Structures are given as structure tokens and as C-alpha cells.
Amino acid sequence: MSEQQDHDVGYGRPPKSTRFKKGQSGNPHGRPKGRKTEIPYDAVLGQTVTIREDGAEKTMTAAEAFLLSLAKQGLEGDTAAARQTLATIEDARAKRLLKNDTTEIRLVYKFASPGSVTSALEPLRMARKLDRYGPTARMALEPWIVEAALARLGERQLSPEEQRTVVEATRTPRKVKWPEWWTELPE
Template identity: 30%
Template sequence: MSDDDYEIGYGKPPKHTRFKKGHSGNPAGRPRGAKNKKPPKGIMKTIGELMRNEAERTVTISENGERIEVPIAQVILRKMAADAAKGSDRARKEFLTLALATQKQQIQERASLFEAVINYRHNAWQELERCKMLDIDPPELVPHPSNVDICMRTGAVTITGPIDVGEQRQLEKWQARKSDFEAELRALHDELELAEDDTLKALIEENIADAESILKLARDEVHVRSTVMTMSEG
């Protein structure tokens, strides 16, 4: 059949437009593994962050006649628990499965933290002993191992004071501020005793009230960062 007799139609494109034998119509080809290609890790991380943000986002609900704000995750859990209490086998199974998984995760996290604290105190004492034997200055250890108490019988860990260098710096900063405000407050009280003008007295009293408010904040911050933290394994 000559080219002039070739019938052009559906499934029969002109010969000059057809793919040549031995040549691909897509020279670049599909990338290897494109069909089963997984999304980039960054995308999955973003989805995880979005899920967490949505779970923590608060909505307004009515409870005992009052309007309160609660996280969406709590609303979902309440609905699941309510359905389980009403006799839904599916809701009961899902709720118990989630509760057990959460409890297991909490136990594992506490056990890991307990083990980490034990290792930290052991290594910290070893480092202090090494520095003592070599007669060199020890490193700054926060928390100091002497401030870490571990009860092997109950699994309780008690840490007195800052738990890391960052908190230690914050404690030192607020301690300095506390001392400055205490000195300023004493000076204001001395000025108040010497003041004779009522207008000046009123101004000093206002300054004293402001200084007392700031001093209370500083004292609270020092207390929080100097307090005892207790963690139980069980």
C-alpha cells in the first residue's frame, strides 16, 4: 500500500507523526520508583505538626451551664467515652485500646527518664572524683549530683534546684534582681521616713508599691527555680 492509499483516522495518525520504531515517546522516561514514591519527610513532619496543632486547638463547649474552652482532642475523647458508657462496643474497644496505649507510653517514658537520671548521677560523681584525684577544677554540673535523690524502692526521683544550665542562669539572674529590688525597697522606705511633703510622700508610696510588686515576682521566680521536683516511675 502506498502512502497515498494510507487511510488516516481513529488509531491511524499520519505516518510522519507516529513514534519511530525503537524510540520511546517519553525519552526522559518515568523516574525509577516514581509509582511508589513516598512523600518527603518534611511533608510528613508538617502533617504531624498540623495534627498536633489541631488536637490542641480549643473550642467552646457548655459544661454544667458554663461556657468553657477545651482542646479538640479532649472533646473527641469525651465523645468516645460517652459512647462507650452508653454501650457501644466499638467505642469501648477504641477507648480502652487508646487508654492502654497511653498508659504503656507513659510507663516507658518514666522508666527511660528514671534510667537516665541514674546514669547522670553515677557519671557526675565519677567525674567529680576524677577531677579531685587530678587536682583540677570540676565542671559545672547542673543539677549537682548531691541535689539528685533516687529512691530505688519506690522509683521516685527528687531534684532540688535547677535541672539544667539554662535554669541555673535564670535562677542567678532572678536572684540578682531580687537583691537589687530589696535594696531599692529599703532605700524607698528610708526616703519615706525623711519626707515631709505630702505630695512627695504619696509619690514615694506609689514607688514602694511598684517595687513590692516587682520584688514579689522576683521572689516567686527564685522559688520556682529553687524548688524540689519529684518524679515517680510508677
Template identity: 40%
Template structure:
């Protein structure tokens, strides 16, 4: 026996399991029941699966009651998936939730350091805080806004985020201690080291693997089973519900169809619900309702700040350079800021190389070339 025959005898190529195919005929979408050997006892199918198989096979024969039942099953599955997706976080939700100041690189700390904003506590029992703009910063922003028309609802929103004289605010010293600067790390060569690339004992292949898809509890999971289907000479991977909808759509709208109008209505409802998207899913930049502004939106409306990466989870707010210059000129002490505070202000500035920093400034200012890199 040659080496090639030995290789073939192991069955490395022939032993690969062929993918489950639906084929190009409608009846190939039926449940796959593998043939059993004589005398072999396989696991018995449950009564529910037998009922689903019987209903699905009758629906493929275009029997009206079975078709309506399967379409209602598909509609129930889609509804369960939509309900499960409501609780998942979306990367495009424009709600910063950054009032607890977890990130020193965000603009909130720098706003308080530069006396552009103050901290207002909601209550003794509540640990969360809000930011309020100083009146001088609001006046500067309105002056920067110019003679453009401002909606009365926007004016009310700006007044809502402005500091009031009769409210109680916290002092800068009552804030949690700032983090110490990290010590400089020794330079290391690019890429992972040899020890990091080695497989650990009992480990092989891709250690991280492909991220799992979100699993949803649907009432009829057999409709989400996937398979290959040939459409116009091309092979596509479809779920059982997609293949069934494709077949029923052709049969429903044909002139000699015997299916009732309720089938067409169910088909249209399922297609509409699958394709329609909530209005907040794909927001367009610049479209907003007057008066509906949070603190960061108010600052951006007055050209005082800018949101970076607004559609991603790493989004943050940065201060415009003209406001940083005006705030630094208003600080009376010399030097009023420590080195840590200076680094926080530099990180929270949009284009720090455009700012005219005072003579006492010690923090490193990144150049425009480094920022582009």
C-alpha cells in the first residue's frame, strides 16, 4: 500500500460531513431524517417535533391551514428575537452616561478643572452628579453662536444646564482623588513575544475563537435551522423560515394560487416587520428635536465642545481650543494647575496644538503630525 493509499484509507477527505442542503426544490426543505442501519435504535423524535414536521410538510404541499400555521410560527419567532434585542446595548445610542467621571481623558474633569462647569449633587442618598455650565461660559458660547436663529426650546435647554445661584454645588476638593500618572514603560518590540505565541498545555488552534452569536430563546427553533439552497445557480445559506418564505411568496402571488388572502397579508406583515427599523437605529447627524439636549449636546450646540466617535462605544467629548484659552486666562493663580491636571486638560482639548498655552505650562503638547498618526 502506497503512502497515498494510506492517506485515502484514513478518510481525511471522504470523511468530511457534507453540508445539509435544501436543494432547489421546495420539498427539499423538509426535515432531514438520516437513514438508520438495520437493527439500530436511534433516539425517538419528540411529539412536538413530529407535529412540527407534519405541519411543515403539509405547508409545503400548499395546504392553507398549515401554511397559515407556519407563517404564524415565523412571526412568533421574529417577535421573540425583537424583544430579546431590545435589552442589548446599541453602539449608536447618543447617551454618554459620563457624569460619574470614570475616564480622566474625557472632558468632564477638564471642565471642572478650568472652572467651565461645576458639579451639582442630586441628593444626599443619590451618589450620581450632574454638571452645570458657568454663566460666563454660556455667554461666551452664545456670543460664538452669533446671530443665528435659536429656538425657544433650545434656549430653555441651555438655561436648564446653566448654574443657578440658589443651588448647592460641590467643591473641587470634594471630588475623588485624581489618578497618579503611570510610570514610563520600557520599550518592547512590536508584535507579540515568543512566549505569548506558544500554545499552552492542552491548547491548540485559535485560542480566542470566533465570537459566539447571541442566542435567543425562540418558541419554534426548528425554523432557524440553516442549510444550503441553490437559487439561480448560486448556493446560499438560508434558514428554514427564509426558504419557506421564498417558496410561499412565489406560490401566493401567482395567478393560479389557491391560497387565501390571509396568507398574503401574513406574508406582507412578516416582510414589513423584518425590514422596518426603529427611528433611533440609524440617526442622521444634524437631525434633532429642538430642546432635547443633554449636557454634552448643549456644549456642542454652542460650539464649546465636540463629540468624537459618536457612533462607537469609545465616544467622548473634547473641548474647543478657544474655550480652553478663555478659561486659562480667567484662572488667577500662578500656576493654578498641577502637572496631572494639565495632562487631563491637554487630553480633553480637541486640537491642543492650536491653543496658546501659558508660560508656566509643563505638560507635553502633542503635535499635529503625532495626532494624525
């Protein structure tokens, strides 16, 4: 080896004999055939998940659970979710007609009465649903709304039973600034 070549070798400077020649690719054979380049939607959405519906656990694919959640949001008033659900149903119907598939899909929903204030509490951030997928829409009050309601009571005081009910209905009762007369403090 010449003195000049020895000088050119070092960190980030391999010997000239092992360097790529001009015009030579660093990956001459290219990507191997059959290598996946797409996002693995089927692998992710094909996984089985367990959900709780009407108090019973059900096993389904992640795709089915996602569509069920999207449909439920649409039925609760989310217009974007409703549009997407309808578009997905139309796509599924079109594919089913092409395949002559006669599989029946049955969705069962339980609705709260139209006069119920439950559906208004969450958008107003006054309360939060504790179990989105449960058979009932059990809500928990936010601490700030409890404090505001207590301030509106003025001189009136709640009975110990009423106090327990308020504490149980509050999402995070430890964050509430309870009045001095309050006896049923959270545990």
C-alpha cells in the first residue's frame, strides 16, 4: 500500500479497495420480492378484542368493534360519525351484492328517552359517562359543577343522605371544595 492510501484510511474513510465504485449501487439486488410496503391494516384490524355490551362480554375483531363504536357515536348525534357509518354500510352492501353474500348483520341499540338531559351533560362538560359501552348511561358530575350548585344553595344545607348522594355522583369528589357545614366527606 502506498503512503498516500494509508493516510486516507480512518473513521468514515474506508480503504479505497473496499469503497463503492462510481455508479455502483449500495443495494445492487434491490428490495426482496414479496416485501410488504403497505401499512398492515388487516393485521391490526383483524385482531380479536373483547368488549362489554349489555353487561356481557363479546369477542369480535377490532374492525367490528371500531365500526360498532362509530355507529354508536353517530346514533348519539355525532353527524360526522353518522355520515362515515352510512358510507361504510353502503360500501359493505355494494361488496356483499358483488359476492352474493347473505350474511346478516344485526345491531341492537338502546336509546335514552328524548327528554333526557343525560345527552346534554357531556357536551357541556358538566358530567362524564363512566362506562361508554354499558347498558346504562351512568354519568358522574364534574367537580366544578358540584361547587357551583353548592354555592347556589345559599343558607340551605343538604341532609347527610343527600350529601352522600352528591359525593357518589361526583366523578372526582376529592377535588371539590366542600363547604364548612359538609359532613359526608369522600373517603
